[in-house]
Amino acid sequence: xxxxxxxxxxxxxxxxxxxxxxxxxxxxxxxxxxxxxxxxxxxxxxxxxxxxxxxxxxxxxxxxxxxxxxxxxxxxxxxxxxxxxxxxxxxxxxxxxxxxxxxxxxxxxxxxxxxxxxxxxxxxxxxxxxxxxxxxxxxxxxxxxxxxxxxxxxxxxxxxxxxxxxxxxxxxxxxxxxxxxxxxxxxxxxxxxxxxxxx
Numbered sequence: 001x002x003x004x005x006x007x008x009x010x011x012x013x014x015x016x017x018x019x020x021x022x023x024x025x026x027x028x029x030x031x032x033x034x035x036x037x038x039x040x041x042x043x044x045x046x047x048x049x050x051x052x053x054x055x056x057x058x059x060x061x062x063x064x065x066x067x068x069x070x071x072x073x074x075x076x077x078x079x080x081x082x083x084x085x086x087x088x089x090x091x092x093x094x095x096x097x098x099x100x101x102x103x104x105x106x107x108x109x110x111x112x113x114x115x116x117x118x119x120x121x122x123x124x125x126x127x128x129x130x131x132x133x134x135x136x137x138x139x140x141x142x143x144x145x146x147x148x149x150x151x152x153x154x155x156x157x158x159x160x161x162x163x164x165x166x167x168x169x170x171x172x173x174x175x176x177x178x179x180x181x182x183x184x185x186x187x188x189x190x191x192x193x194x195x196x197x198x199x
Contacts, residue, residue, distance in 0.1 A: 037159055040091050043084065044155040047119055050080045051148040054122050057129070058141035074126045081123035088116045095172025111172035115154045118147035124178040138193050139185045143178065 054077050057070050065073075089107050096110035112120070125140045125147075132140060157168055 036091070040155075041159045043087055043091065044151075044159060046080070047084050047088070047151060047155070048148070050077055050084060051118065051122050051144070051151055053077055054081075054126055055141070055144045055148055058125075058137065058144050071130070074129055077126040078123060081119050081126065085116055085119050085123070088113075088119065092116060097172065111175065114168075114171050114173040115151065115158070117173045117176050118151040121147050121176060121178055121181065128178065136182065138190065138197060139182050140178075142185055142189060142193065143181050 053073060057065065057073050057077070060070070062070075092113040092115055094108065094110035094112055121143060125144055129137065129140065154168060
């Protein structure tokens with residue numbers, strides 16, 4: 001009788017311990033998921049700040065933002081966007097297709113995720129702004145606007161409303177480059193912008 005009682009107590013203890021371990025594992029997974037979501041949200045807020053700053057520099061006239069202040073802000077944007085792309089690689093991995101980029105370090109092989117593309121283009125705009133002519137700057141302004149909208153839309157799917165993480169943010173980017181985007185700007189949009197931008 002004693003042996004049966006001991007066996008029952010041990011069995012109950014093992015079952016209870018197993019339940020606590022299972023609950024602890026679930027709690028840890030949820031905690032890790034919440035921390036990652038919080039880290040991505042903090043990073044996304046910094047990206048939005050940089051992209052919106054770039055758009056404002058491209059919109060404001062010298063009477064609204066002095067040349068020296070615009071130049072200093074562009075220098076800040078160059079540094080912040082370069083850093084934000086690298087920090088973004090911690091959350092979003094490159095999409096490996098075939099052997100593309102296989103000679104690079106593991107974080108850089110394959111295709112950059114599309115959620116990082118607007119930040120890369122913003123970096124390119126900030127670097128090229130000083131040497132750009134007025135028409136190119138108008139095109140850059142439209143592209144800066146598109147970058148902001150694209151990023152916010154993608155990051156909203158990642159950490160915004162809704163409980164599921166979108167597969168869209170994990171897709172491989174298409175290697176977008178400012179040079180190609182400048183050629184593809186809609187001329188109707190350009191003509192409207194030229195009319196409103198004229199003194």
